[in-house]
Amino acid sequence: MAMGGGNGGGGGRRLTAARPEGDRSALLRRTAGMFRPYVWALTALVLLLLTTTGLDLLGVRLLGQMVDRMAGGATLGSLDRLFVLYLGAVLGSSLLGVVQSFVNQAIGQGVMHRLRSRLHDHLLRLSVRFYTSTRTGEILSRLSTDVNAVQQAVTGTFTDFLGNLFTLVIAFGMMFALDARLALITLLVLPVWVYPTMRVGAHMRTLMREWHEESAKMSSHLEETLSVSGAMLTKTFGRQEHEAARFERSNDALRSLSIRRLMAGRWFNMGTSLFGALIPGAIYWWGGRAVVGGDLSVGTVVTFAMLATRVFGPFAGIARLNTTLLSSLAVVERIFEYLDLPVEVEERPDAVHLTRPRGAVAFEDVRFAYREPAAALDGVSFEIPAGRMVALVGPSGAGKTTVTYLLQRYYDPTSGRVTLDGHDLRDLSLDSISAAIGTVMQETYLFHTSLMDNIRYGRLTATDDECQAAADAAGLRALIARLPEGLETKVGERGYRLSGGEKQRVAIARAMLKDPPVLILDEATSSLDSRLEREIREATAMLARGRTTIVIAHRLSTVVAADEILVFDHGRIVERGRHDDLLARGGLYASLYQEQFADVEAAGV
Ligand SMILES: Nc1ncnc2c1ncn2[C@@H]1O[C@H](COP(=O)(O)OP(=O)(O)OP(=O)(O)O)[C@@H](O)[C@H]1O
Numbered sequence: 330m331a332m333g334g335g336n337g338g339g340g341g342r343r344l345t346a347a348r349p350e351g352d353r354s355a356l357l358r359r360t361a362g363m364f365r366p367y368v369w370a371l372t373a374l375v376l377l378l379l380t381t382t383g384l385d386l387l388g389v390r391l392l393g394q395m396v397d398r399m400a401g402g403a404t405l406g407s408l409d410r411l412f413v414l415y416l417g418a419v420l421g422s423s424l425l426g427v428v429q430s431f432v433n434q435a436i437g438q439g440v441m442h443r444l445r446s447r448l449h450d451h452l453l454r455l456s457v458r459f460y461t462s463t464r465t466g467e468i469l470s471r472l473s474t475d476v477n478a479v480q481q482a483v484t485g486t487f488t489d490f491l492g493n494l495f496t497l498v499i500a501f502g503m504m505f506a507l508d509a510r511l512a513l514i515t516l517l518v519l520p521v522w523v524y525p526t527m528r529v530g531a532h533m534r535t536l537m538r539e540w541h542e543e544s545a546k547m548s549s550h551l552e553e554t555l556s557v558s559g560a561m562l563t564k565t566f567g568r569q570e571h572e573a574a575r576f577e578r579s580n581d582a583l584r585s586l587s588i589r590r591l592m593a594g595r596w597f598n599m600g601t602s603l604f605g606a607l608i609p610g611a612i613y614w615w616g617g618r619a620v621v622g623g624d625l626s627v628g629t630v631v632t633f634a635m636l637a638t639r640v641f642g643p644f645a646g647i648a649r650l651n652t653t654l655l656s657s658l659a660v661v662e663r664i665f666e667y668l669d670l671p672v673e674v675e676e677r678p679d680a681v682h683l684t685r686p687r688g689a690v691a692f693e694d695v696r697f698a699y700r701e702p703a704a705a706l707d708g709v710s711f712e713i714p715a716g717r718m719v720a721l722v723g724p725s726g727a728g729k730t731t732v733t734y735l736l737q738r739y740y741d742p743t744s745g746r747v748t749l750d751g752h753d754l755r756d757l758s759l760d761s762i763s764a765a766i767g768t769v770m771q772e773t774y775l776f777h778t779s780l781m782d783n784i785r786y787g788r789l790t791a792t793d794d795e796c797q798a799a800a801d802a803a804g805l806r807a808l809i810a811r812l813p814e815g816l817e818t819k820v821g822e823r824g825y826r827l828s829g830g831e832k833q834r835v836a837i838a839r840a841m842l843k844d845p846p847v848l849i850l851d852e853a854t855s856s857l858d859s860r861l862e863r864e865i866r867e868a869t870a871m872l873a874r875g876r877t878t879i880v881i882a883h884r885l886s887t888v889v890a891a892d893e894i895l896v897f898d899h900g901r902i903v904e905r906g907r908h909d910d911l912l913a914r915g916g917l918y919a920s921l922y923q924e925q926f927a928d929v930e931a932a933g934v
């Protein structure tokens with residue numbers, strides 16, 4: 330079902346319906362633009378449609394003539410001739426119908442293929458802000474369901490419309506040529522039948538849309554509760570019954586919507602088949618009187634009855650055109666909405682490419698807000714000469730992680746600049762920024778593939794030996810030896826088959842392969858067991874050697890070793906200096922030290 334496919338179809342449709350005409354025609358033009366590369370194929374499609382419709386209706390006319398020959402006692406030869414013609418018309422129409430479907434599909438799938446790639450490319454370029462504010466399920470649905478719906482809606486609408494138009498024009502042309510009075514009556518009776526079925530059809534579409542919305546809701550709910558983290562959360566809080574009840578509500582709604590939709594469909598079909606049965610009866614009755622009176626031939630009445638049943642569908646289709654068009658446009662519009670999302674972090678056309686960055690980093694009076702007016706960073710300035718280490722400390726929510734985001738250009742500052750080797754990040758190519766910076770975060774994201782592939786993500790050209798060496802250096806040797814398939818072991822979705830420390834070491838191995846001049850480290854807050862802790866510390870220390878390092882520090886050893894400590898509070902740097910000096914000052918750092926580091930020190934880690 331093309332119309333209202335995917336979730337939130339209703340919103341899109343209302344949006345379109347409320348649009349001023351000018352916008353809608355712009356949307357239509359843009360939609361038509363997607364088909365520009367297919368002008369010749371579309372021309373062929375139109376000709377094919379015209380030919381198949383013409384041949385099909387010619388077949389009907391030939392049947393009528395055969396009936397006349399029968400009734401008039403014609404020669405056998407003329408019947409043979411008519412049959413051969415009929416055979417040609419029917420075969421031609423069927424075979425060309427196949428060709429027509431092929432052309433139609435080739436166009437539709439071609440447009441869809443391009444749209445899908447463009448959408449995917451665009452999504453990859455969108456900033457992190459887009460991903461933190463959109464549900465994954467929704468993004469996936471636009472990329473798959475909506476793009477499919479566009480193909481069905483647009484090519485379906487187009488071919489249906491033309492096919493219907495041709496059928497109506499040719500069939501009514503034939504009917505008026507045969508008998509104007511009977512044709513006129515058919516034309517007047519049609520709306521009486523079409524209107525109620527259209528009402529039922531509209532009702533069906535509403536139900537269909539509700540069903541889509543409900544089932545989208547159910548699947549995103551399932552996606553959340555049946556994922557690893559979701560399943561753990563449910564168990565931890567003993568929320569199985571709560572989740573079951575929530576599921577049951579959706580499940581009930583789907584059942585009743587399905588039944589109502591099917592029943593509406595049944596009424597719709599009943600209406601159509603009733604019409605299909607009654608119309609020939611009425612024409613035989615009415616036309617039969619004319620035949621008896623000698624005004625009409627039997628063949629004409631038979632032709633009429635057949636043509637009348639054929640125009641019903643196309644007539645309803647054309648009458649529905651506005652609705653169909655609107656809902657097709659709504660789907661198209663939702664795709665365009667995504668394609669039009671501005672790429673917040675964009676590479677300048679004349680961007681500088683750093684071939685061998687040294688890794689000097691500076692923040693110059695940087696202000697940044699995730700959402701105005703609350704600034705996450707406000708007037709932050711600091712400089713890290715290449716190869717030095719800076720530790721960021723501060724209470725939760727102070728803006729430490731945000732600093733690392735801006736440095737990776739996930740976001741641009743609202744004012745001030747972030748520089749790498751003296752270049753504003755906005756002047757550099759995105760590639761040179763990502764090549765210059767490596768990260769080891771607390772939450773390491775792993776793909777559901779082998780350990781080897783996950784490590785190789787650091788540098789795609791790395792050989793197996795290099796991956797192995799990086800894994801060893803990151804302290805993964807013991808783990809790999811224990812695994813039955815070694816480095817080829819799959820890590821499970823998001824790496825759930827690995828412990829937190831193991832995942833972090835995979836991240837270290839990745840960063841080693843990448844070998845960037847700038848390193849961002851987010852130290853683990855939870856104290857791991859001390860041997861593991863020491864191993865990771867050694868691996869990260871080795872990784873950090875010779876690189877510019879920004880570390881969100883949770884360990885005493887780190888802050889003591891740092892060239893400078895930046896103390897953040899409410900998005901500002903409130904204190905800065907070396908450990909001993911800051912401690913002696915007795916300010917925020919001193920109290921943080923009491924809370925965070927002193928007990929660790931006491932534990933002897
Ligand atoms: N995606 C986001 N959208 C809106 N606000 C955000 C977003 N991410 C962080 N914030 C807000 O920005 C502020 C700074 O957050 P940040 O993550 O930088 O803190 P942090 O110092 O790293 O804290 P922690 O030590 O808890 O990790 C916080 O008030 C936080 O609520």
Ligand SMILES: [Mg+2]
Pocket residue numbers: 729730731
């Ligand atoms: Mg943080």
